[in-house]
Amino acid sequence: MTARKIGILGAGSWGTALAIQAARTGCDVLLWGHHPQHMDVLAGDRENKRYLPGAAFPANLSVTADLREASRFSDLLLIAVPSHAFKATLEQLKPFAADNIKIAWATKGFNPDNGSLLHELVTSLFSAETPVAVLSGPTFAHEVAAELPTAITIASPQDNFSNELTHLFHSNRFRTYTSTDIIGVEVGGAVKNVMAIAAGIADGLGFGANTRAALITRGLTEIIRLGLRLGGHQETFMGLAGLGDLILTCTDNQSRNRRLGIALGRGQALEPAMREIGQEVEGVLAAKETYLLAQKHGIDMPITEQAFKVLYEDLSPIAAVQNLLSRELKSESTGQ
Ligand SMILES: NC(=O)C1=CN([C@@H]2O[C@H](COP(=O)(O)OP(=O)(O)OC[C@H]3O[C@@H](n4cnc5c(N)ncnc54)[C@H](OP(=O)(O)O)[C@@H]3O)[C@@H](O)[C@H]2O)C=CC1
Ligand SMILES: O=C(CO)COP(=O)(O)O
Numbered sequence: 001m002t003a004r005k006i007g008i009l010g011a012g013s014w015g016t017a018l019a020i021q022a023a024r025t026g027c028d029v030l031l032w033g034h035h036p037q038h039m040d041v042l043a044g045d046r047e048n049k050r051y052l053p054g055a056a057f058p059a060n061l062s063v064t065a066d067l068r069e070a071s072r073f074s075d076l077l078l079i080a081v082p083s084h085a086f087k088a089t090l091e092q093l094k095p096f097a098a099d100n101i102k103i104a105w106a107t108k109g110f111n112p113d114n115g116s117l118l119h120e121l122v123t124s125l126f127s128a129e130t131p132v133a134v135l136s137g138p139t140f141a142h143e144v145a146a147e148l149p150t151a152i153t154i155a156s157p158q159d160n161f162s163n164e165l166t167h168l169f170h171s172n173r174f175r176t177y178t179s180t181d182i183i184g185v186e187v188g189g190a191v192k193n194v195m196a197i198a199a200g201i202a203d204g205l206g207f208g209a210n211t212r213a214a215l216i217t218r219g220l221t222e223i224i225r226l227g228l229r230l231g232g233h234q235e236t237f238m239g240l241a242g243l244g245d246l247i248l249t250c251t252d253n254q255s256r257n258r259r260l261g262i263a264l265g266r267g268q269a270l271e272p273a274m275r276e277i278g279q280e281v282e283g284v285l286a287a288k289e290t291y292l293l294a295q296k297h298g299i300d301m302p303i304t305e306q307a308f309k310v311l312y313e314d315l316s317p318i319a320a321v322q323n324l325l326s327r328e329l330k331s332e333s334t335g336q
Contacts, residue, residue: 204265
Protein backbone atom coordinates (compact mmCIF):
# COMPACT_ATOMS: atom_id res chain seq x y z
CA MET A 1 0.00 0.00 0.00
CA THR A 2 1.34 3.45 -0.88
CA ALA A 3 2.19 5.71 2.05
CA ARG A 4 0.91 9.23 1.65
CA LYS A 5 3.38 10.71 4.13
CA ILE A 6 7.14 10.70 4.05
CA GLY A 7 9.87 12.19 6.23
CA ILE A 8 13.00 13.23 4.33
CA LEU A 9 16.19 13.62 6.36
CA GLY A 10 18.84 15.94 4.92
CA ALA A 11 18.04 19.40 3.58
CA GLY A 12 20.83 19.81 1.03
CA SER A 13 20.21 20.00 -2.71
CA TRP A 14 19.20 16.36 -3.11
CA GLY A 15 17.02 15.99 -0.01
CA THR A 16 15.22 19.19 -1.00
CA ALA A 17 14.72 18.12 -4.63
CA LEU A 18 13.34 14.72 -3.55
CA ALA A 19 11.06 16.40 -1.00
CA ILE A 20 9.67 18.66 -3.73
CA GLN A 21 9.27 15.67 -6.08
CA ALA A 22 7.34 13.62 -3.47
CA ALA A 23 5.17 16.65 -2.65
CA ARG A 24 4.41 17.11 -6.36
CA THR A 25 3.08 13.56 -6.55
CA GLY A 26 0.63 14.40 -3.75
CA CYS A 27 2.45 13.16 -0.62
CA ASP A 28 2.63 15.13 2.60
CA VAL A 29 6.34 15.68 3.15
CA LEU A 30 8.30 16.77 6.20
CA LEU A 31 11.89 17.76 5.39
CA TRP A 32 14.38 17.63 8.27
CA GLY A 33 17.68 19.50 8.39
CA HIS A 34 20.15 19.51 11.27
CA HIS A 35 20.67 23.27 11.43
CA PRO A 36 17.76 25.06 13.21
CA GLN A 37 18.56 28.54 11.84
CA HIS A 38 18.83 27.22 8.28
CA MET A 39 15.50 25.43 8.63
CA ASP A 40 13.86 28.63 9.93
CA VAL A 41 15.12 30.40 6.81
CA LEU A 42 13.75 27.62 4.58
CA ALA A 43 10.38 27.82 6.34
CA GLY A 44 10.26 31.60 5.84
CA ASP A 45 11.43 31.58 2.20
CA ARG A 46 9.48 28.44 1.14
CA GLU A 47 12.61 27.73 -0.90
CA ASN A 48 16.12 26.39 -0.18
CA LYS A 49 18.05 29.38 -1.49
CA ARG A 50 21.39 28.00 -0.31
CA TYR A 51 21.23 24.55 -1.90
CA LEU A 52 18.40 24.58 -4.46
CA PRO A 53 17.64 28.15 -5.47
CA GLY A 54 14.65 28.79 -7.70
CA ALA A 55 12.57 25.75 -6.65
CA ALA A 56 9.50 26.88 -4.69
CA PHE A 57 8.15 24.50 -2.03
CA PRO A 58 4.70 23.04 -2.75
CA ALA A 59 2.13 23.72 0.01
CA ASN A 60 2.26 20.09 1.25
CA LEU A 61 6.00 20.32 2.03
CA SER A 62 6.87 21.39 5.58
CA VAL A 63 10.26 21.67 7.26
CA THR A 64 11.64 20.98 10.72
CA ALA A 65 14.92 20.83 12.62
CA ASP A 66 13.41 18.38 15.12
CA LEU A 67 14.40 14.81 14.30
CA ARG A 68 11.84 13.37 16.71
CA GLU A 69 9.08 15.24 14.90
CA ALA A 70 10.36 13.99 11.52
CA SER A 71 10.56 10.39 12.69
CA ARG A 72 7.05 10.51 14.19
CA PHE A 73 5.64 12.10 11.02
CA SER A 74 5.75 8.86 9.04
CA ASP A 75 6.92 5.26 9.34
CA LEU A 76 8.64 5.85 5.99
CA LEU A 77 11.86 7.85 6.11
CA LEU A 78 14.19 8.73 3.24
CA ILE A 79 17.73 9.74 4.20
CA ALA A 80 19.61 12.16 1.93
CA VAL A 81 22.42 13.35 4.19
CA PRO A 82 26.06 13.06 2.99
CA SER A 83 27.72 9.69 3.68
CA HIS A 84 29.92 11.14 6.45
CA ALA A 85 26.73 12.02 8.38
CA PHE A 86 24.77 8.84 7.56
CA LYS A 87 25.68 6.75 10.62
CA ALA A 88 25.20 9.64 13.08
CA THR A 89 21.79 10.40 11.56
CA LEU A 90 20.69 6.77 11.98
CA GLU A 91 21.95 6.72 15.57
CA GLN A 92 20.10 9.94 16.45
CA LEU A 93 16.97 8.62 14.79
CA LYS A 94 16.93 5.21 16.41
CA PRO A 95 15.47 6.14 19.83
CA PHE A 96 12.46 7.82 18.17
CA ALA A 97 11.88 5.38 15.34
CA ALA A 98 8.57 3.53 15.05
CA ASP A 99 8.73 -0.28 15.40
CA ASN A 100 7.47 -0.62 11.84
CA ILE A 101 9.92 1.93 10.38
CA LYS A 102 10.92 1.62 6.73
CA ILE A 103 14.21 3.25 5.75
CA ALA A 104 15.23 4.39 2.29
CA TRP A 105 18.24 6.52 1.36
CA ALA A 106 19.58 8.47 -1.58
CA THR A 107 23.08 8.98 -0.18
CA LYS A 108 25.90 7.88 -2.50
CA GLY A 109 28.91 6.58 -0.61
CA PHE A 110 30.26 4.04 1.86
CA ASN A 111 30.28 3.95 5.66
CA PRO A 112 33.51 5.92 6.29
CA ASP A 113 34.21 3.92 9.50
CA ASN A 114 34.92 0.66 7.71
CA GLY A 115 33.99 0.93 4.02
CA SER A 116 30.83 -1.15 4.42
CA LEU A 117 27.81 -0.50 2.21
CA LEU A 118 25.11 1.70 3.71
CA HIS A 119 22.48 -1.07 3.76
CA GLU A 120 24.80 -3.08 6.02
CA LEU A 121 24.95 -0.13 8.39
CA VAL A 122 21.17 0.26 8.43
CA THR A 123 20.49 -3.42 9.07
CA SER A 124 23.18 -3.54 11.78
CA LEU A 125 21.68 -0.56 13.65
CA PHE A 126 18.03 -1.49 13.13
CA SER A 127 17.12 -5.08 12.30
CA ALA A 128 17.52 -7.50 9.43
CA GLU A 129 13.71 -7.31 9.00
CA THR A 130 13.59 -3.51 8.59
CA PRO A 131 12.50 -2.74 5.01
CA VAL A 132 15.39 -0.96 3.28
CA ALA A 133 15.81 0.63 -0.15
CA VAL A 134 18.26 2.81 -2.03
CA LEU A 135 17.39 5.41 -4.71
CA SER A 136 20.15 6.07 -7.24
CA GLY A 137 20.73 7.02 -10.85
CA PRO A 138 21.64 9.93 -13.14
CA THR A 139 19.75 12.62 -11.24
CA PHE A 140 21.12 16.12 -10.82
CA ALA A 141 19.02 17.84 -8.15
CA HIS A 142 18.52 21.04 -10.12
CA GLU A 143 17.16 19.16 -13.15
CA VAL A 144 14.71 17.19 -10.98
CA ALA A 145 13.58 20.44 -9.35
CA ALA A 146 13.13 21.97 -12.82
CA GLU A 147 11.02 18.94 -13.86
CA LEU A 148 13.37 17.93 -16.67
CA PRO A 149 12.65 14.28 -17.54
CA THR A 150 14.66 11.99 -15.25
CA ALA A 151 14.81 8.25 -14.53
CA ILE A 152 15.98 6.61 -11.31
CA THR A 153 16.42 3.11 -9.89
CA ILE A 154 14.90 2.11 -6.57
CA ALA A 155 16.48 -1.07 -5.23
CA SER A 156 15.28 -3.12 -2.31
CA PRO A 157 15.38 -6.79 -1.38
CA GLN A 158 11.71 -6.33 -0.36
CA ASP A 159 9.58 -5.96 -3.53
CA ASN A 160 6.72 -4.38 -1.56
CA PHE A 161 8.93 -1.57 -0.40
CA SER A 162 10.49 -0.74 -3.77
CA ASN A 163 7.02 -0.81 -5.33
CA GLU A 164 5.69 1.53 -2.66
CA LEU A 165 8.54 3.98 -3.28
CA THR A 166 8.21 3.88 -7.06
CA HIS A 167 4.57 4.92 -6.76
CA LEU A 168 5.40 7.57 -4.22
CA PHE A 169 7.99 9.34 -6.37
CA HIS A 170 6.79 8.60 -9.89
CA SER A 171 5.42 11.42 -12.06
CA ASN A 172 5.26 12.01 -15.79
CA ARG A 173 8.64 13.82 -15.47
CA PHE A 174 10.26 11.39 -13.03
CA ARG A 175 10.28 7.74 -14.03
CA THR A 176 11.06 5.16 -11.35
CA TYR A 177 12.38 1.64 -12.00
CA THR A 178 12.59 -1.15 -9.42
CA SER A 179 15.54 -3.45 -8.77
CA THR A 180 16.37 -6.08 -6.17
CA ASP A 181 20.13 -5.52 -6.48
CA ILE A 182 20.79 -3.15 -3.59
CA ILE A 183 24.52 -3.99 -3.58
CA GLY A 184 25.04 -3.21 -7.26
CA VAL A 185 23.08 0.03 -7.03
CA GLU A 186 25.05 1.17 -3.96
CA VAL A 187 28.44 0.32 -5.48
CA GLY A 188 27.59 2.07 -8.78
CA GLY A 189 26.49 5.26 -6.99
CA ALA A 190 29.52 5.40 -4.68
CA VAL A 191 32.30 4.57 -7.14
CA LYS A 192 31.11 6.70 -10.09
CA ASN A 193 32.04 9.74 -7.98
CA VAL A 194 35.68 8.60 -7.97
CA MET A 195 35.59 8.23 -11.76
CA ALA A 196 34.01 11.70 -12.12
CA ILE A 197 36.98 13.19 -10.25
CA ALA A 198 39.35 11.28 -12.55
CA ALA A 199 37.51 12.45 -15.69
CA GLY A 200 37.56 16.01 -14.38
CA ILE A 201 41.30 15.80 -13.77
CA ALA A 202 41.85 14.70 -17.38
CA ASP A 203 39.76 17.61 -18.68
CA GLY A 204 41.49 20.03 -16.31
CA LEU A 205 44.83 18.90 -17.73
CA GLY A 206 43.53 19.81 -21.17
CA PHE A 207 43.09 16.29 -22.51
CA GLY A 208 40.33 15.53 -24.98
CA ALA A 209 37.25 13.48 -25.67
CA ASN A 210 39.30 10.33 -26.33
CA THR A 211 40.76 10.45 -22.82
CA ARG A 212 37.34 11.04 -21.24
CA ALA A 213 35.78 8.13 -23.11
CA ALA A 214 38.67 5.85 -22.14
CA LEU A 215 38.32 6.82 -18.46
CA ILE A 216 34.55 6.25 -18.47
CA THR A 217 34.92 2.84 -20.11
CA ARG A 218 37.82 1.61 -17.99
CA GLY A 219 36.17 3.20 -14.94
CA LEU A 220 33.10 1.09 -15.61
CA THR A 221 35.34 -1.99 -15.73
CA GLU A 222 36.63 -1.11 -12.25
CA ILE A 223 33.10 -0.58 -10.92
CA ILE A 224 32.05 -3.97 -12.30
CA ARG A 225 35.07 -5.77 -10.84
CA LEU A 226 34.44 -4.41 -7.36
CA GLY A 227 30.67 -4.62 -7.63
CA LEU A 228 30.64 -8.28 -8.68
CA ARG A 229 33.10 -9.15 -5.91
CA LEU A 230 30.79 -7.51 -3.35
CA GLY A 231 27.76 -9.39 -4.70
CA GLY A 232 26.21 -6.99 -7.23
CA HIS A 233 24.74 -8.10 -10.56
CA GLN A 234 26.37 -7.38 -13.95
CA GLU A 235 23.18 -5.91 -15.48
CA THR A 236 22.89 -3.30 -12.72
CA PHE A 237 26.24 -1.79 -13.73
CA MET A 238 24.95 -1.32 -17.30
CA GLY A 239 21.82 0.41 -15.99
CA LEU A 240 20.83 3.84 -14.63
CA ALA A 241 22.66 3.47 -11.32
CA GLY A 242 25.82 2.24 -13.07
CA LEU A 243 26.69 3.41 -16.57
CA GLY A 244 23.90 6.04 -16.56
CA ASP A 245 25.18 7.91 -13.52
CA LEU A 246 28.81 7.37 -14.56
CA ILE A 247 28.23 9.08 -17.91
CA LEU A 248 26.27 11.91 -16.28
CA THR A 249 28.86 12.83 -13.70
CA CYS A 250 31.94 12.28 -15.87
CA THR A 251 30.64 14.53 -18.65
CA ASP A 252 28.57 17.38 -17.18
CA ASN A 253 29.85 20.28 -15.12
CA GLN A 254 26.83 20.22 -12.82
CA SER A 255 28.76 17.39 -11.14
CA ARG A 256 30.67 18.62 -8.11
CA ASN A 257 32.99 15.63 -8.33
CA ARG A 258 33.87 16.40 -11.93
CA ARG A 259 34.36 20.09 -11.08
CA LEU A 260 36.74 19.15 -8.26
CA GLY A 261 38.76 17.03 -10.70
CA ILE A 262 38.91 19.89 -13.22
CA ALA A 263 40.25 22.24 -10.52
CA LEU A 264 42.91 19.70 -9.49
CA GLY A 265 43.88 19.10 -13.12
CA ARG A 266 44.33 22.86 -13.54
CA GLY A 267 46.74 22.88 -10.60
CA GLN A 268 44.48 24.07 -7.79
CA ALA A 269 45.07 22.53 -4.35
CA LEU A 270 42.42 20.22 -2.84
CA GLU A 271 41.24 22.34 0.11
CA PRO A 272 40.61 25.61 -1.77
CA ALA A 273 38.98 23.70 -4.63
CA MET A 274 36.58 22.01 -2.16
CA ARG A 275 35.84 25.34 -0.47
CA GLU A 276 35.05 26.96 -3.80
CA ILE A 277 32.54 24.21 -4.65
CA GLY A 278 30.96 24.70 -1.21
CA GLN A 279 28.91 21.50 -1.31
CA GLU A 280 29.46 17.81 -0.70
CA VAL A 281 32.03 16.14 -2.96
CA GLU A 282 31.45 12.48 -2.07
CA GLY A 283 34.20 11.15 -4.35
CA VAL A 284 36.95 12.37 -2.03
CA LEU A 285 35.94 9.98 0.76
CA ALA A 286 34.85 7.33 -1.74
CA ALA A 287 38.29 7.32 -3.40
CA LYS A 288 39.88 6.30 -0.12
CA GLU A 289 37.20 3.75 0.74
CA THR A 290 37.18 2.24 -2.75
CA TYR A 291 40.99 2.04 -2.80
CA LEU A 292 41.01 0.25 0.58
CA LEU A 293 38.23 -2.13 -0.53
CA ALA A 294 40.15 -2.96 -3.73
CA GLN A 295 43.26 -3.71 -1.67
CA LYS A 296 41.27 -5.80 0.81
CA HIS A 297 39.73 -7.90 -1.96
CA GLY A 298 42.81 -8.02 -4.20
CA ILE A 299 41.03 -6.22 -7.09
CA ASP A 300 42.95 -4.25 -9.71
CA MET A 301 41.48 -0.69 -9.82
CA PRO A 302 44.21 1.47 -11.35
CA ILE A 303 42.11 4.62 -11.96
CA THR A 304 40.87 4.50 -8.36
CA GLU A 305 44.44 4.01 -7.13
CA GLN A 306 45.74 7.04 -9.03
CA ALA A 307 42.78 9.19 -7.92
CA PHE A 308 43.49 8.14 -4.33
CA LYS A 309 47.16 9.11 -4.69
CA VAL A 310 46.32 12.52 -6.15
CA LEU A 311 43.83 13.21 -3.33
CA TYR A 312 45.73 11.73 -0.38
CA GLU A 313 49.42 11.41 -1.29
CA ASP A 314 50.06 14.64 -3.18
CA LEU A 315 50.75 12.85 -6.46
CA SER A 316 50.54 15.38 -9.29
CA PRO A 317 47.67 14.84 -11.76
CA ILE A 318 50.07 14.57 -14.69
CA ALA A 319 52.17 11.93 -12.88
CA ALA A 320 48.96 9.99 -12.17
CA VAL A 321 48.14 9.96 -15.90
CA GLN A 322 51.68 8.83 -16.73
CA ASN A 323 51.34 6.01 -14.18
CA LEU A 324 48.12 4.84 -15.85
CA LEU A 325 49.51 4.99 -19.38
CA SER A 326 52.81 3.27 -18.57
CA ARG A 327 51.19 0.18 -17.09
CA GLU A 328 52.01 -3.19 -18.61
CA LEU A 329 50.09 -3.91 -21.84
CA LYS A 330 47.31 -6.47 -21.55
CA SER A 331 44.06 -7.74 -23.04
CA GLU A 332 41.07 -5.41 -22.68
CA SER A 333 38.88 -8.28 -21.51
CA THR A 334 41.03 -9.77 -18.75
CA GLY A 335 39.22 -9.89 -15.42
CA GLN A 336 42.09 -8.05 -13.66
N1 LIG B 1 22.89 16.92 -5.47
C1 LIG B 1 22.61 15.96 -6.33
O1 LIG B 1 22.34 16.22 -7.50
C2 LIG B 1 22.60 14.54 -5.87
C3 LIG B 1 23.16 14.15 -4.65
N2 LIG B 1 23.14 12.85 -4.28
C4 LIG B 1 23.71 12.42 -3.00
O2 LIG B 1 22.95 12.99 -1.94
C5 LIG B 1 23.76 13.09 -0.76
C6 LIG B 1 23.60 14.49 -0.18
O3 LIG B 1 24.21 15.37 -1.11
P1 LIG B 1 23.65 16.81 -1.49
O4 LIG B 1 22.27 17.03 -0.99
O5 LIG B 1 23.91 16.98 -2.92
O6 LIG B 1 24.67 17.71 -0.65
P2 LIG B 1 24.67 19.29 -0.47
O7 LIG B 1 26.10 19.69 -0.41
O8 LIG B 1 23.76 19.93 -1.44
O9 LIG B 1 24.02 19.49 0.98
C7 LIG B 1 24.55 18.82 2.09
C8 LIG B 1 23.51 18.84 3.19
O10 LIG B 1 23.92 17.97 4.22
C9 LIG B 1 23.76 18.67 5.46
N3 LIG B 1 24.64 18.10 6.46
C10 LIG B 1 25.98 18.22 6.58
N4 LIG B 1 26.40 17.56 7.66
C11 LIG B 1 25.30 17.02 8.24
C12 LIG B 1 25.08 16.25 9.41
N5 LIG B 1 26.10 15.89 10.19
N6 LIG B 1 23.83 15.87 9.70
C13 LIG B 1 22.79 16.24 8.91
N7 LIG B 1 22.93 16.97 7.81
C14 LIG B 1 24.17 17.36 7.48
C15 LIG B 1 24.06 20.11 5.10
O11 LIG B 1 23.53 20.97 6.09
P3 LIG B 1 24.30 22.33 6.54
O12 LIG B 1 24.83 23.00 5.32
O13 LIG B 1 23.23 23.09 7.25
O14 LIG B 1 25.41 21.86 7.46
C16 LIG B 1 23.32 20.23 3.80
O15 LIG B 1 21.96 20.45 4.02
C17 LIG B 1 25.19 12.75 -1.22
O16 LIG B 1 25.49 11.44 -0.85
C18 LIG B 1 25.13 12.90 -2.74
O17 LIG B 1 26.06 12.06 -3.39
C19 LIG B 1 22.57 11.88 -5.06
C20 LIG B 1 22.00 12.20 -6.26
C21 LIG B 1 21.97 13.56 -6.76
O1 LIG C 1 25.09 11.95 -8.09
C1 LIG C 1 24.83 12.92 -8.73
C2 LIG C 1 23.95 12.91 -9.91
O2 LIG C 1 23.45 11.63 -10.16
C3 LIG C 1 25.42 14.24 -8.35
O3 LIG C 1 26.76 14.22 -8.70
P1 LIG C 1 27.81 15.15 -7.96
O4 LIG C 1 27.75 14.77 -6.49
O5 LIG C 1 29.13 14.86 -8.59
O6 LIG C 1 27.37 16.57 -8.17
